[in-house]
Amino acid sequence: MAGNKRGITQLRVGRLSKAHGLKGALKLELYTDEPEKRFVPGASFSLQVPSTSPWKGKKLVLRELRWFNEAPVGFFEDVTDRTTAETLVKAILWVDQDDAEELDPDTWYDHQLIDLEVVLDGKVVGKVTRVNHLPAQDLLEIETPNGSVMVPFVKAIVPEVNIAAGTITVTPPRGLFDAENAENAAADAVEAAIAKAAAADIADAAEAEDIEAEPAEPKPDTNEDA
Numbered sequence: 001m002a003g004n005k006r007g008i009t010q011l012r013v014g015r016l017s018k019a020h021g022l023k024g025a026l027k028l029e030l031y032t033d034e035p036e037k038r039f040v041p042g043a044s045f046s047l048q049v050p051s052t053s054p055w056k057g058k059k060l061v062l063r064e065l066r067w068f069n070e071a072p073v074g075f076f077e078d079v080t081d082r083t084t085a086e087t088l089v090k091a092i093l094w095v096d097q098d099d100a101e102e103l104d105p106d107t108w109y110d111h112q113l114i115d116l117e118v119v120l121d122g123k124v125v126g127k128v129t130r131v132n133h134l135p136a137q138d139l140l141e142i143e144t145p146n147g148s149v150m151v152p153f154v155k156a157i158v159p160e161v162n163i164a165a166g167t168i169t170v171t172p173p174r175g176l177f178d179a180e181n182a183e184n185a186a187a188d189a190v191e192a193a194i195a196k197a198a199a200a201d202i203a204d205a206a207e208a209e210d211i212e213a214e215p216a217e218p219k220p221d222t223n224e225d226a
Contacts, residue, residue, distance in 0.1 A: 010046065011109060013038045014093040019085040020073050026085050028065075028072040030133045031110050035072060038095060039065040048092035055088060112163055118142050118151075119169045125177050128168065140168075149177055 015029040032038050043062045049055050061077040079085055097109075110131045118126045118140075126144035131153070138153040151157060151172055160169040 010094045011097045011111065012048075012092055013045070013095050016074070016088050016091045016093070018089055019082050020068070022082050023075070024079040024081050024085045025066075025073050025075050026079070026088060028074050030072055031131075033107070033133065033138065035065065039072070039074065043095070045093040045095060047088075048094060049088075049090075053087070053091075055091065060088070060091075060093065108161060108163070113140070113161070113168070115166075116161070116163075117167045118144075119167050120172070120177060124167075125170075144177060146177065151176070 130141035132139040
């Protein structure tokens with residue numbers, strides 16, 4: 001394929017969601033289960049930004065990744081104050097992935113999982129639309145005729161991912177895919193997101209004057225399936 005002779009694919013690994021503190025830090029929304037591998041000092045990212053952005057066509061180089069209140073925060077070269085950081089809000093980070101690189105068993109990238117058909121008891125019940133990376137575990141967002149369902153991406157509930165067949169097999173708790181439960185799950189997810197955002201804003205205010213504090217302990221890779 002033209003432009004891909006070396007077997008290189010670009011992977012979306014994160015999004016810069018908001019400025020954090022006064023020293024140029026930015027909160028990250030991660031699209032990878034391997035932040036310890038993708039977000040190391042010196043890592044370089046291509047940027048997806050509007051054509052009018054001063055960062056168009058530039059690379060962003062990571063100086064350090066820290067964790068504050070279980071949220072990843074990045075410090076980047078040439079981003080030393082909040083004003084500069086705000087010019088990068090909503091930028092999407094991409095990296096080059098060698099197609100020949102071997103993945104660990106039972107490990108997949110988000111783009112491999114999106115649009116897979118979800119099979120329950122031999123029947124297709126929906127399609128994966130998103131992978132949500134949360135501190136405790138990853139959740140697969142599955143669109144069904146009854147609405148959106150959040151399924152923990154763990155071996156006990158998702159025993160098989162078959163990329164070649166385009167399917168994943170699920171063995172969820174009874175009733176998870178019922179219409180009433182799907183609606184409740186969607187409502188719970190919205191409430192949880194609002195509560196998390198409010199807590200993050202409070203934490204930002206408290207930490208804005210103390211961004212140079214010692215970093216929290218690195219977040220362990222708790223998901224063994226993605």
